[in-house]
Amino acid sequence: MNKFFYSLIFSLCTIVASAQEVEFTADRPGASTGPATVAHKVVQLEQGVQYDGDGGAGVFTFSNTLLRYGLFEGMELRLGGDGFAHKPEGALQYSPAFSGLSLGTKIKCFDGEGVIPAVSVLADFSIPRTASGGFGVDNLAPSLYLLFENTVNEWLSIGYNVGAEWDGAQPAPTTFAALCLGFSATERLGCFVESYNYLSKFGNVYAVDFGLNYMVAERVQLDFATNLDLRNPAQAWAVSFGVAWQINNPSKQ
Numbered sequence: 400m401n402k403f404f405y406s407l408i409f410s411l412c413t414i415v416a417s418a419q420e421v422e423f424t425a426d427r428p429g430a431s432t433g434p435a436t437v438a439h440k441v442v443q444l445e446q447g448v449q450y451d452g453d454g455g456a457g458v459f460t461f462s463n464t465l466l467r468y469g470l471f472e473g474m475e476l477r478l479g480g481d482g483f484a485h486k487p488e489g490a491l492q493y494s495p496a497f498s499g500l501s502l503g504t505k506i507k508c509f510d511g512e513g514v515i516p517a518v519s520v521l522a523d524f525s526i527p528r529t530a531s532g533g534f535g536v537d538n539l540a541p542s543l544y545l546l547f548e549n550t551v552n553e554w555l556s557i558g559y560n561v562g563a564e565w566d567g568a569q570p571a572p573t574t575f576a577a578l579c580l581g582f583s584a585t586e587r588l589g590c591f592v593e594s595y596n597y598l599s600k601f602g603n604v605y606a607v608d609f610g611l612n613y614m615v616a617e618r619v620q621l622d623f624a625t626n627l628d629l630r631n632p633a634q635a636w637a638v639s640f641g642v643a644w645q646i647n648n649p650s651k652q
Contacts, residue, residue, distance in 0.1 A: 423617070425643035426465065428610045428624035430595040431560045431577035434519035434546040436507050437469040437645075447622075447641025452634050459484045459493070463641065473507035477523060485532075496532025501525050503542075516547040525567065540567035544575065556581040558593075573599035587614040605629045610639075618645035 424435040427445045437443050447463040462482035469475050481498040503523020511517030525540040544562030551557060558579040563572035579593035589612045597604040610624030620643045628635030 423614070423620070423643075423645055425612070425620050425622075426467070427641050427643055428612065428622040428639055429579060429591055429593055429608050430606070430626070431558055431579040431593050431608075432505075432521060432544065432546050433558055434505075434507060434517045434548050436473055436475045436505050436519065437467050439469045439472045440647075441467075441469040442646045443467045443643065444646055445641065445643040447639050449637055449639035451637040453485075456486050457493075458486075460639075463639070470504075475505050477501075477503045477505060479503075479523075480529075494532060496534050497530050499525055499527075499530030499535045505546075511548065511550065514549070516549045519546040520544070521546055521562075527567070536567035538567040540565050554583045560595075571600060573597050588612075606635075619643070 422435075422438065424433065424437065425443075425445060426432050427447060443466070445465040445467070447460075449460040449463055451458040451460070460481050460483040462480075464481070465477060465479040467475050467477050479501045482495070483498070484493040484495050486493050501523050503521065505519055505521045508518040508520060509515070521542075521544040523542050525536045527536050527538060529535065542562060542564040544560055546558070546560050548556055548558040558577075558581060560575065560577040562575040564575060565572045575595070575597055577593055577595035579591055581589060581591045583589050590610065591612075592607070592609040594605075594607050596606070606626050606628045608624060608626040610622060612620050612622040614620050622641050622643070623639070625638045626636065
């Protein structure tokens, strides 16, 4: 399955872009997602690594991968999957696993004007039998989110998400809500702080997230983020590093 995943990434990366200047946008880091989509025919890879405290057991995600492709202006396709190492209960060593593939789309509904926010819809689903290590789903597991953002001024934006996630087994979804404040310190350097919640019948998660992103090149952004579960910050925490790379470089023909 990993060979299939990387072959698909390679195939999408060979798509030739239209001749146009495009604006860079990234969906990492952080738990919330902005409403911006990648431009038409642009291929973008977002890749990260993360370590979760996980109550002392520890989970190391060595391949947090999202591939985005601009199918139309204002609509993108998304393919994702996580490779990680975890320590099963009672085990002494870490075991590698793959979370399975997810396939989805983000569609821009409104660009935003004044107090009216920019709005997009994000929908995806986990694909059955694409995972390893017992982390897969037996049925299609969809997720649906509404993404909003208000641009306050040149250096401040307010983003907020609401959504629902199904696990493919239970009829009741887990609900998701997030509020994010984004700051532009310079043209290249940005930072954010956000609060997000997962609410389900199996237990709720109340967490905060903050981080930095820096444009090291015109089409390459590096990032750092950390988050804390407010119920148990000493053990339930995570630190991540990543890169967002706009692979193809549209140029005038």
